Amino acid sequence: MEITINLLPEEKRKRLELEGDLPFGRIFTDHMFYMLYQKEKGWHSAQIKPYEPICLDPAAVVFHYSQTIFEGLKAYYGVDGKIRLFRPDRNMARMNRSARRMCMPEIDEEFVLKALKKLVDIEKAWIPKEKGSALYIRPLMMGTEAFLGVKPSGEYIFFIILSPVGAYYREGFNPIKIYVTDKYVRAAPGGVGDVKTGGNYAASLAASEEAMKLGYTQVLWLDAVERRYVEEVGTMNIFFYFEDELVTPSLTGTILPGITRESVIQMAKDWGINVTERRITIDEVIEGARTGRLKECFGTGTAAVISPVGWLAYKGEEYVIAGGKTGPLARRLFDELTGIQYGEKPDPYGWIQFVP
Known part of the structure; x- marks a missing residue:
């Protein structure tokens, strides 16, 4: 044609x-x-x-x-x-x-x-x-x-x-505030949560509006069945960096398979980081934030690339992660990915295509 x-x-x-x-x-x-x-x-x-x-x-x-x-x-x-x-x-x-x-x-x-x-x-x-x-x-x-x-x-x-x-978030590359909802759900098993279709985003609007009124940038969704397992943020996949493990929710059919997510997993593994794709409960995340075992949290996506998360709100309580500051892993990933995208760093994976 x-x-x-x-x-x-x-x-x-x-x-x-x-x-x-x-x-x-x-x-x-x-x-x-x-x-x-x-x-x-x-x-x-x-x-x-x-x-x-x-x-x-x-x-x-x-x-x-x-x-x-x-x-x-x-x-x-x-x-x-x-x-x-x-x-x-x-x-x-x-x-x-x-x-x-x-x-x-x-x-x-x-x-x-x-x-x-x-x-x-x-x-x-x-x-x-x-x-x-x-x-x-x-x-x-x-x-x-x-x-x-x-x-x-x-x-x-x-x-x-x-x-x-320009930059997706007005905050720039600074930690954002995330609201965890157990009132609304984004996607259910067997549905189209892993598809980039408009209805998924329409379903997210009510929770997003509620979060913004409370002063939060995005919503972190939990699973539709038990409301316990972390899934993804409205416009991003989510990662949690514990003392000895970088965790991201596994692709169970309700989470969009992000291209930046895929890239971060590959890069982190090549850096010798223990990367795990598994189901993770919000209770594990909150406990990690309380004890300090959770060192960093960040989102990944095309629009924002890497978004450090400094605060999580859940059930009326707010939890601070990494002192509300950008962590070294999030910074390194951001610098490496944007360095490849803007030609400042080598592209060892062959991810870049040129125009024309």
């Missing part, structure tokens, strides 16, 4: 807005990638075109039954002037995994990655050059067939949009 390219004339393009404190996901570039799917034809009509609203029938499946999946990754300007993507092949593979679970058509991973790189190259002037900033990339697929029956759509739109972003 060929990609048709239809670009805006220079005089109609938006003024670049890359100065100052860039908000996350509020500014969008001039162009997008877009293609269509029909059951009889497969994927077709691939194009890079001006960023514009999408016209859908009011009965489109996505509105009524939330048949949608997405991904998130970034493009970085390296210190050598080259544009880097961090493990984009893993995002493409995860998108197809999500598609299978949501009964949606798979994409040609190689073709879509090629289209993504072409789009980023066209919009490269939108990539901020300041360390910590990047061009956020959002691929999304949604069911668009118009009907009011509960079954998979026979028609889909796939698109990629781009947004220049």
